[in-house]
Amino acid sequence: MLAWLCRMRQHYLALNNLLLNNILKTLRCLIVGLEVCMAASHKPPLGSLALIAIVIGLGAAIFAYTAGWFSPQRLTPDRLVAAFAPPTGVALGHRRNHAKGICFTGVFEANGAGSELSQARVFARGQYPVVGRFNLGTADADAPDATVRVRGLGIQISTPDGQQWRSAMINAPVFAVSTPQAFYELLRASHSKDPDAMKAFAAAHPEFAKFGDWAKNGPWTGSYAEERYNSLNSFVFVDGSGAKHAVRWSLLPVAQLVAVSADELAKRGPDFLEQEITQRVASEPQRWTMVVTVANPGDPTADPTVAWPADRRSIEIGALTAQQVQAERDGPCRDINFDPTVLPSGMRTSDDPFPAARSSVYAKSYDLRTAEAKDYPRSVTGAKP
Amino acid sequence: MTSRHERFTGWQRLLHWVMAACILAMLFIGVGMVSTVKPLYLTLVSIHKPLGIAILVLAVVRLALRLRYGAPSLPADLPEPMKLAAEGSHYALYALMIGMPLIGWGMLSAAAYPVVLFRGWHLPAILRQSDSLHTLLWDAHFYLAFVFFALILLHVAAALFHALVRRDGVFETMASVFTGGEVAPAE
Ligand code: HEM
Ligand code: HEM
Ligand code: HEM
Numbered sequence: 001m002l003a004w005l006c007r008m009r010q011h012y013l014a015l016n017n018l019l020l021n022n023i024l025k026t027l028r029c030l031i032v033g034l035e036v037c038m039a040a041s042h043k044p045p046l047g048s049l050a051l052i053a054i055v056i057g058l059g060a061a062i063f064a065y066t067a068g069w070f071s072p073q074r075l076t077p078d079r080l081v082a083a084f085a086p087p088t089g090v091a092l093g094h095r096r097n098h099a100k101g102i103c104f105t106g107v108f109e110a111n112g113a114g115s116e117l118s119q120a121r122v123f124a125r126g127q128y129p130v131v132g133r134f135n136l137g138t139a140d141a142d143a144p145d146a147t148v149r150v151r152g153l154g155i156q157i158s159t160p161d162g163q164q165w166r167s168a169m170i171n172a173p174v175f176a177v178s179t180p181q182a183f184y185e186l187l188r189a190s191h192s193k194d195p196d197a198m199k200a201f202a203a204a205h206p207e208f209a210k211f212g213d214w215a216k217n218g219p220w221t222g223s224y225a226e227e228r229y230n231s232l233n234s235f236v237f238v239d240g241s242g243a244k245h246a247v248r249w250s251l252l253p254v255a256q257l258v259a260v261s262a263d264e265l266a267k268r269g270p271d272f273l274e275q276e277i278t279q280r281v282a283s284e285p286q287r288w289t290m291v292v293t294v295a296n297p298g299d300p301t302a303d304p305t306v307a308w309p310a311d312r313r314s315i316e317i318g319a320l321t322a323q324q325v326q327a328e329r330d331g332p333c334r335d336i337n338f339d340p341t342v343l344p345s346g347m348r349t350s351d352d353p354f355p356a357a358r359s360s361v362y363a364k365s366y367d368l369r370t371a372e373a374k375d376y377p378r379s380v381t382g383a384k385p
Numbered sequence: 386m387t388s389r390h391e392r393f394t395g396w397q398r399l400l401h402w403v404m405a406a407c408i409l410a411m412l413f414i415g416v417g418m419v420s421t422v423k424p425l426y427l428t429l430v431s432i433h434k435p436l437g438i439a440i441l442v443l444a445v446v447r448l449a450l451r452l453r454y455g456a457p458s459l460p461a462d463l464p465e466p467m468k469l470a471a472e473g474s475h476y477a478l479y480a481l482m483i484g485m486p487l488i489g490w491g492m493l494s495a496a497a498y499p500v501v502l503f504r505g506w507h508l509p510a511i512l513r514q515s516d517s518l519h520t521l522l523w524d525a526h527f528y529l530a531f532v533f534f535a536l537i538l539l540h541v542a543a544a545l546f547h548a549l550v551r552r553d554g555v556f557e558t559m560a561s562v563f564t565g566g567e568v569a570p571a572e
Contacts (some may be wrong), residue, residue, distance in 0.1 A: 048549035055545060056538050063534060067418035078459025094569045162507060164499050180422050269427050335516055336497055341427060349427060359421040359430075365421075366496065367523055370516035 007131060020168040062168045075184055077364040080357070083187040084139045091141035093376025096238030098152050098168075100143055101135030102274045104281065108157045108290070114317030117245050117292060118237035120346030121159040123317060127222040131156045133275055133333035134224040137170060144270035146262065149215050151273075152230040153251065154338030155320065163344035166336075168358075169251065173218075175304035176211040180357035207305040219259040222268075224277045225230035225286040225322075226257045233355050234301040236348040237292070245351055246295040248308070251288035251320055272345065278325045288320045302351045337366040391457045392558045395482045400447045407440050412534050422495075434489070435502040441486035448479060471543065474536060481533045485526065493520035496536065521534055 016326045068074045091099045091385060098344055122128055138141060154168040177183045194305045202208050229251040236247045253369035262314030280286060288295030295313040300306045306330065328334050341349055341359040349355045369376075393401065408526065418429035459468050493500045494510035495518040512518055548556035551557045 019518075045550050048545075050544050051549065052545045059538055059541070063413065063416065066420075067416035074420065075422050077422055078420075080422060116465055161505075162499070162509075163505065313516050335514055335519075339498075342499060349424075356424040356427045360419075360422045360426045367520075370496070370524070371520040373516045 002017040025074065043192050075181055077360040080180070080184055080187075080361045081190070081364045081368070083184055085191075086139045087191065088140065091139065093250055093369055093374070094141040095131050095369060095370040096361075097139050097142040098135040098154075099139050100145075100148075101133045101152075101154075101328055102277065102335035103175070103326040103328055104132045104134065104277075104322040104324060105326070105332060106130045106132065106285065106321045108155075108320050109319055110318040111316070113315050114237075114292060115240070117239055117247065117315065117317075117346050118346040120165065120237075120344040121163060122165050123343055123346075128157050130158075130322075131332045131336060132320075133336075133338065134273070134324065134330070136156075136273075142270075144266075146265035146268060146270075151224060151227050151229075152335075152341045153224070153227075154333065155336065156336055158340075159344065164342055165344050165347065166292050166340065166342040167231060167249075167279060168338040168340055169231050169249075171227040171229060171230070172208050172211060172214055173230060174214070174307050175354070176208055177205060177234045177373075178207050178303045178305050180353055183218075183357075207303075209307060220262050220265055221257055222260045222265065222272070222276065223255065223258075223280065224273055225255045225280055226253050229288070231340075232294065232304040233303075233351045234352045235343070235355070236350045238346050238348065246299070246301045247292050248295075249290060249292045251290055254287040254289065278340065279320075279327045281322050285321045285323045289316050289323075290318050290320060291316050303354065304352065304354060329376070330378050337362050339363065362374050392560075393456065394450070394454050396448070397450050397454060398559055398561060400443060400450070404440060404443055404447065404482070407443075409535075409537070411436055411440065412530060414481060414538075415530055416419075417564070432494075434500065437486040437489050438508070440482060441490075444482035444486075445478070448483070450553060451479075459555065461551045463553070463555075474540060474543075477536055478540065481529060485529060486535060488522050488526045488529065492519060492526055495519040495522060 016225055024265065060304045064070060068076055081096050083089075090096065092205060095101070106129075108122070108130050109127050110123050112123070112125035114120070117123070133154040135152045135154065136145065136148040137152055138148045150168040150170050150172055152168060155166070157165045171325075177186055186201060186205075188207070189197040194200075201211065234248050236248050237247050265272070277286075291314050293312050294306060295308055297302055299308050299312070326332065339359050340355045340361045343349070364378075387537055392398070414429045416471050418426055419431060421429075459471060462473075462493070490500060490508065491512045494512040495515050497510075497514040499507050500510070544559075547553055
């Protein structure tokens with residue numbers, strides 16, 4: 001035992017110059033313990049070697065734990081992305097959701113009114129270039145347009161200071177579920193072979209009913225230009241004085257909404273929406289006004305299934321104009337990730353858990369689809385790789 | 386305490402330990418952030434980018450110091466293969482300290498993401514948008530991260546081996562961050 005103590009003291013002398021004194025003290029205690037255990041063997045370096053093995057093994061184990069390798073139940077971007085896969089297989093090279101879409105370019109014209117809510121440059125009166133994408137909420141890139149209930153719009157607005165505001169909005173007035181976890185369960189239920197899975201899901205998630213009601217009874221239209229697109233998620237705007245405002249925003253179509261029955265739409269071609277918007281924009285640029293709605297204190301900001309009362313203050317802050325439509329295959333929206341957390345300074349995420357989840361999942365989807373570019377080849381030779 | 390070797394200069398030691406903490410943090414933040422969909426994801430990403438760029442800057446300073454001041458020689462009795470391994474792994478560590486942040490930056494550039502470091506503070510793109518470049522760099526960032534971690538584990542094992550088993554003074558060349566190397570009184 002004396003020999004042990006001597007060795008300990010030598011360790012101590014060898015190491016006592018260290019800033020990490022405390023950590024090492026703990027380690028040294030470990031050695032003492034180990035060496036006591038191995039006292040029978042009387043081979044001094046064994047304890048040190050075992051200690052080194054423990055430090056390395058522990059380091060590797062904590063790393064693996066952090067990476068989620070021991071946590072098959074953790075909801076990861078990988079699992080959420082995989083849950084979108086349709087029974088027919090994923091559309092390689094395409095977005096894992098909202099897989100079918102068409103690009104457009106245009107401008108966002110700020111009228112200056114938004115500056116009251118946010119110091120973001122994009123709200124200062126002026127015109128800023130936009131790259132956007134009309135899309136359908138489906139994982140099937142070849143879905144006939146009439147079969148998809150949710151229509152979406154992604155936009156990226158760039159300002160001269162190099163900042164960007166990206167947003168991906170949909171035509172539903174509320175979202176289907178309150179949390180990303182519930183969204184995962186919804187995907188699982190909708191792909192389940194169990195015929196009662198969706199019923200069970202709806203029963204366990206009463207908040208789903210509002211979305212379900214819109215899906216069933218809301219109007220259908222024959223054009224992307226006639227849809228209203230909503231952020232649904234809440235964000236925080238920070239004004240020039242540093243005051244924060246919880247907001248949601250929407251794009252309201254200037255075009256007249258003409259309700260068309262789903263049966264009527266089903267008779268049109270599989271790509272009627274894309275053809276219609278291409279022709280419509282070619283004959284005349286299409287416009288939406290952008291309206292920001294400000295929450296009252298106490299309004300639920302973390303739950304996109306709950307709309308705020310209709311009397312909440314809303315401010316028209318500008319207009320979006322789509323000037324040109326381009327096929328996605330060679331278009332400028334193809335390799336953009338309309339990640340809703342790409343925000344200019346003056347805007348932040350709120351306590352709504354969705355934007356973070358969407359950001360993590362969209363990045364994964366982006367990584368996958370850009371790596372599969374050969375499965376969705378560009379048609380133009382000489383187009384950017 | 387006396388050591389048979391001269392030591393790294395104070396700045397080199399300070400940088401070594403500050404960067405060791407930062408790089409280990411980066412590796413854990415990296416694998417942690419890509420495995421969660423919680424709001425923590427955004428927090429971790431917003432640390433990952435500026436910290437990674439800080440490491441790039443520090444690594445360049447460190448490389449300059451290394452070229453200017455050199456390193457203490459390894460003990461003469463260290464077996465040749467171990468010397469080779471030590472030198473080789475140090476080259477690799479320098480390459481990764483500089484390469485990983487550049488790859489991360491290039492990967493975001495090739496995907497046309499704005500490389501925001503702080504609110505309203507962003508870096509220019511260093512590559513044009515390109516799905517093939519993005520994929521190449523993404524793979525590199527992913528696999529090299531694990532190479533980096535494995536190398537650090539080996540490096541730590543070697544450092545502890547010098548300190549606890551060989552007790553040859555190599556550990557002490559890097560041990561204290563204080564220039565003078567005053568000895569804390571042993572209790
Ligand atoms: C946790 C919840 C959600 C998940 C997991 C999810 C997943 C996805 C994925 C994987 C993509 C493809 C991204 C890409 O490859 O670029 C996507 C696109 C899109 N999502 Fe979501 N989403 C969620 C919530 C929402 C919400 C709340 C909205 C609407 C307010 C929304 C609207 C859109 C739109 C419009 C697009 C198409 C964007 C584009 O054109 O690139 N999503 N979503
Ligand atoms: C976590 C990331 C780390 C990195 C990237 C790193 C990198 C390096 C590099 C490149 C050197 C060579 C010195 C130079 O030429 O500048 C070095 C030396 C050294 N490192 Fe680390 N290190 C890390 C962590 C650690 C840890 C945790 C320990 C201790 C347990 C450690 C102990 C040492 C020692 C003792 C030396 C001196 C070796 C010699 O004299 O050549 N390092 N390190
Ligand atoms: C010393 C420097 C760095 C280290 C050690 C490091 C390490 C890592 C690790 C371990 C991951 C997770 C890989 C995985 O499991 O998928 C990761 C991902 C990532 N890193 Fe870094 N990183 C560094 C620098 C940077 C920099 C400077 C940037 C950008 C400015 C960056 C951007 C990213 C991004 C965007 C991801 C997520 C990739 C994705 O899955 O889409 N990294 N990094």
